[in-house]
Amino acid sequence: MIEFQNVSVLYPGTTEPALQDVNVTFKRGEFVCVLGKSGAGKSTFIRCINGLQPVSEGSIKWENKSLADMSNKENLEVRQKTGMIFQHFNLIPRMSVVQNILTGLFGYKKSYENLIGLFNSTERQYALEAIQQVELTVEPTRRVENLSGGQKQRVAIARALVQNPKVFLGDEPVASLDPGTAERIFQLLKETHVKRNLVSIINVHDVVLAKKFATRIIALKNGKLVFDGVPEKFDDLMYAEIYNY
Amino acid sequence: MVWFKRSQFFVFLCLIVVIGMCMRITEFDVSKFKDFQNMGDFLSKWFPMNTESLPYLFQESLLTIAIAFLGSLFGLIIGLPLSFLAARNTSNNRLMYGVTRFFLSFMRSVPEFVFGLILLTTLGLGPFPAVIAIVLHNIGVLGKLISELIEAADKGPMEAMRAVGAKKWIGNLFAILPQIWPNVLSQFFYRFEVAIRTSLILGLIGGGGIGQQLFIHFKTFQYQLVSVDVLLIMVMVILVDYIGGKIREKVI
Numbered sequence: 242m243i244e245f246q247n248v249s250v251l252y253p254g255t256t257e258p259a260l261q262d263v264n265v266t267f268k269r270g271e272f273v274c275v276l277g278k279s280g281a282g283k284s285t286f287i288r289c290i291n292g293l294q295p296v297s298e299g300s301i302k303w304e305n306k307s308l309a310d311m312s313n314k315e316n317l318e319v320r321q322k323t324g325m326i327f328q329h330f331n332l333i334p335r336m337s338v339v340q341n342i343l344t345g346l347f348g349y350k351k352s353y354e355n356l357i358g359l360f361n362s363t364e365r366q367y368a369l370e371a372i373q374q375v376e377l378t379v380e381p382t383r384r385v386e387n388l389s390g391g392q393k394q395r396v397a398i399a400r401a402l403v404q405n406p407k408v409f410l411g412d413e414p415v416a417s418l419d420p421g422t423a424e425r426i427f428q429l430l431k432e433t434h435v436k437r438n439l440v441s442i443i444n445v446h447d448v449v450l451a452k453k454f455a456t457r458i459i460a461l462k463n464g465k466l467v468f469d470g471v472p473e474k475f476d477d478l479m480y481a482e483i484y485n486y
Numbered sequence: 487m488v489w490f491k492r493s494q495f496f497v498f499l500c501l502i503v504v505i506g507m508c509m510r511i512t513e514f515d516v517s518k519f520k521d522f523q524n525m526g527d528f529l530s531k532w533f534p535m536n537t538e539s540l541p542y543l544f545q546e547s548l549l550t551i552a553i554a555f556l557g558s559l560f561g562l563i564i565g566l567p568l569s570f571l572a573a574r575n576t577s578n579n580r581l582m583y584g585v586t587r588f589f590l591s592f593m594r595s596v597p598e599f600v601f602g603l604i605l606l607t608t609l610g611l612g613p614f615p616a617v618i619a620i621v622l623h624n625i626g627v628l629g630k631l632i633s634e635l636i637e638a639a640d641k642g643p644m645e646a647m648r649a650v651g652a653k654k655w656i657g658n659l660f661a662i663l664p665q666i667w668p669n670v671l672s673q674f675f676y677r678f679e680v681a682i683r684t685s686l687i688l689g690l691i692g693g694g695g696i697g698q699q700l701f702i703h704f705k706t707f708q709y710q711l712v713s714v715d716v717l718l719i720m721v722m723v724i725l726v727d728y729i730g731g732k733i734r735e736k737v738i
């Protein structure tokens with residue numbers, strides 16, 4: 242359903258491409274972990290998928306339609322059905338848990354409704370259900386900035402859930418959490434993934450987590466795809482190869 | 487003298503020369519204070535205060551506050567959207583960015599007093615041109631300040647708003663405004679304070695309010711009213727400072 246065809250990305254002002262001739266296809270139901278050391282191109286890879294980062298060469302196709310050929314409106318629709326979570330959570334400070342979660346609906350609504358905060362009871366219900374699904378126990382009216390890292394990431398996941406996503410993207414979503422919390426967040430991602438039958442593509446630097454949860458692992462090195470296969474096949478040799486040991 | 491480099495001595499020397507020159511052209515001369523006695527005599531004429539006119543002068547003070555408040559608030563309301571066009575990370579294109587930046591710089595570089603003089607010719611005397619003069623200058627000042635706050639904002643939330651498929655302007659607004667809001671309010675109250683002082687000056691060119699009263703009373707040697715004017719002005723500035731501080735505390 243998502244297809245990379247000879248994708249390269251060259252950032253302006255650099256000589257080495259951040260992604261180089263990447264070909265890969267993702268299908269519904271796959272839980273993909275992307276490995277690679279820092280600077281390998283993982284963030285660039287993830288951000289290309291929903292068009293946050295335009296590609297320099299090649300194309301990325303959603304249901305056989307290239308992102309580059311889509312209208313602005315179609316591009317926004319792609320992002321609407323793509324939930325994305327980040328290393329630093331990227332919540333909106335000074336807004337409450339439930340307000341943050343409702344921003345996940347922005348893509349579906351008219352500008353003036355978003356502007357004045359016009360959400361009907363069904364939409365508010367979605368938000369409350371999302372809070373339950375991510376097992377958040379804090380007051381929905383609490384401001385997000387003093388929550389713990391794990392709680393913040395749960396809010397971010399809830400924000401992605403109200404989008405009713407078909408695809409889940411994660412750019413190192415557990416990199417700033419302690420190992421226990423990281424594993425619980427991954428557990429939550431995996432459960433949601435299964436329940437909603439999504440495509441999930443998530444960057445991690447923790448190989449153990451990747452091997453535990455992924456149905457498929459891909460690895461990047463210097464912007465090139467150097468591994469693509471089931472977790473069992475990602476062995477110590479491969480590990481040494483991508484981390485340069 | 488390990489703390490200083492030779493080049494720093496040179497800078498220091500230059501500074502001395504510049505200070506000397508500035509003192510010369512400003513006729514800076516502390517010995518002139520030997521006539522301090524005169525000042526005392528003069529100030530004694532201010533008392534007792536003429537409290538009969540207090541209600542009227544109080545009204546004029548309210549007019550000054552109204553001029554300053556509307557001037558800075560409308561400046562904020564117009565400057566805020568412009569600041570999004572004048573910030574590199576939220577502007578739609580380079581041209582829009584450049585044009586808005588230039589416009590804001592221009593508005594900022596024209597003092598309220600000059601706007602006031604120009605508006606006099608079309609709007610006549612009175613508080614209205616004073617309000618407009620303050621609005622125009624504050625569009626430039628607040629627009630520039632806020633655009634800098636926008637450029638310094640954390641871009642994480644912006645990225646998140648792009649990722650949910652929000653329209654660009656809605657995403658920018660929600661990602662950035664909550665981040666910069668306390669600072670925006672701070673700047674607003676500071677500009678409000680400044681606007682009070684400005685509207686006193688605009689009283690000189692017929693802008694109305696307590697500033698104009700002070701000017702008239704001074705010119706007509708009614709020093710017992712001048713003292714009331716000065717007192718009201720001081721109370722006003724302190725009050726605005728205090729209330730502004732309280733509101734800022736609440737928001738942060």
Ligand SMILES: Nc1ncnc2c1ncn2[C@@H]1O[C@H](COP(=O)(O)OP(=O)(O)O)[C@@H](O)[C@H]1O
Nearest residue numbers: 252255259277278279280281282283284285286
């Ligand atoms: N905005 C940018 N401008 C220029 N170079 C960038 C930019 N973002 C990333 N890069 C470069 O692209 C390469 C890949 O970066 P990234 O995708 O962030 O890797 P990773 O997420 O695996 O650490 C790195 O060499 C990085 O320095």
Ligand SMILES: [Mg+2]
Nearest residue numbers: 283284285413
């Ligand atoms: Mg990264």
